[in-house]
Amino acid sequence: MKKLIIAVTALGLLAFGSLSVQASPQSDLKAFQGYFKKNFPKIKFDDFSNGLYALPEAADRRAEWEAIEEFPPYELDLAKGKKFWEKNKLGTCFKNGGAGIAQNYPYWDKKKKEVRTAELDINACLKRQGKKPIKKGKLATVTAYFYNMARGKRIKIDVSAPGAIAEYEKGKHFFWAKRGQLNFSCANCHISGAGKRVGGNIMSTALGHGTGFPAYRSKWGGLGTIHRRYKGCNKQVRTAPLKQNNKTYRALQLYETYMNTGLPLTAPSNRF
Numbered sequence: 001m002k003k004l005i006i007a008v009t010a011l012g013l014l015a016f017g018s019l020s021v022q023a024s025p026q027s028d029l030k031a032f033q034g035y036f037k038k039n040f041p042k043i044k045f046d047d048f049s050n051g052l053y054a055l056p057e058a059a060d061r062r063a064e065w066e067a068i069e070e071f072p073p074y075e076l077d078l079a080k081g082k083k084f085w086e087k088n089k090l091g092t093c094f095k096n097g098g099a100g101i102a103q104n105y106p107y108w109d110k111k112k113k114e115v116r117t118a119e120l121d122i123n124a125c126l127k128r129q130g131k132k133p134i135k136k137g138k139l140a141t142v143t144a145y146f147y148n149m150a151r152g153k154r155i156k157i158d159v160s161a162p163g164a165i166a167e168y169e170k171g172k173h174f175f176w177a178k179r180g181q182l183n184f185s186c187a188n189c190h191i192s193g194a195g196k197r198v199g200g201n202i203m204s205t206a207l208g209h210g211t212g213f214p215a216y217r218s219k220w221g222g223l224g225t226i227h228r229r230y231k232g233c234n235k236q237v238r239t240a241p242l243k244q245n246n247k248t249y250r251a252l253q254l255y256e257t258y259m260n261t262g263l264p265l266t267a268p269s270n271r272f
């Protein structure tokens with residue numbers, strides 16, 4: 001950890017000036033994706049969905065990762081997720097039975113006036129049937145099945161409503177704000193630090209964040225949600241992680257996912 005901290009501090013704070021506070025989501029998106037296209041010209045746009053494995057710097061890891069994806073460790077989980085989904089008739093709560101719609105998640109719910117994640121909708125569906133909510137690995141497993149039904153679909157998030165824009169701005173702020181004992185923002189590692197190696201890790205580009213989640217990590221011994229990954233990154237800079245489905249993480253997920261507009265979903269995926 002100490003090594004990581006020192007290396008990360010040495011990365012410095014490259015400016016990413018084009019993201020002004022007043023910008024609209026549309027102009028943010030152009031600047032954000034433009035930055036990565038310009039600075040990572042060797043990466044094909046769709047490949048950004050593969051996290052750190054898209055980076056030329058991680059070419060050695062890529063082959064190993066591709067071999068794992070051929071017989072993915074999450075295959076059994078997908079079967080479990082499907083079984084749970086069908087047994088609990090979760091399809092009855094979703095448009096199109098839940099098939100091919102995950103590319104529009106998370107979304108702004110005009111009636112509830114909040115950002116809804118797939119995890120929240122799955123548990124709301126269980127509640128409607130008088131069943132107990134599911135958590136952690138089980139929730140990640142069922143969510144992974146839901147996302148898998150939309151694998152390959154291109155991300156399209158609607159941030160046109162004023163309420164959605166307000167949450168988007170909160171998420172954007174969280175992404176760019178410095179925090180923790182290390183005084184690091186997400187952007188420090190995943191924009192200026194993207195492609196750089198710290199303490200044995202190569203940091204992924206923020207473009208593509210979340211497209212492979214829920215993801216399987218051997219460190220977790222199973223599937224985990226995107227919020228679980230956010231928690232890990234918060235801990236890395238020694239700041240208190242937030243709870244799953246906390247409003248701030250939902251806003252962050254809305255911001256990060258909107259920045260992925262046009263990228264294909266690759267969830268679930270195997271991740272380092």
Ligand code: HEC
Pocket residue numbers: 008050051052174175184185186187188189190201202203204205208209210211212215229230233234236237252271272
């Ligand atoms: C100290 C550096 C650092 C900071 C700060 C940091 N991360 Fe990370 N993050 C990492 C490393 C290292 C990994 C693992 C390698 C990778 O995939 O980037 C990672 C992985 C991720 C992943 C998984 C990417 C994938 O496709 O597997 C996401 C998503 C992510 N971080 C989001 C965030 C967000 C959001 C923040 C701010 C709350 C943040 N990170 C802050 C270092 C950092």
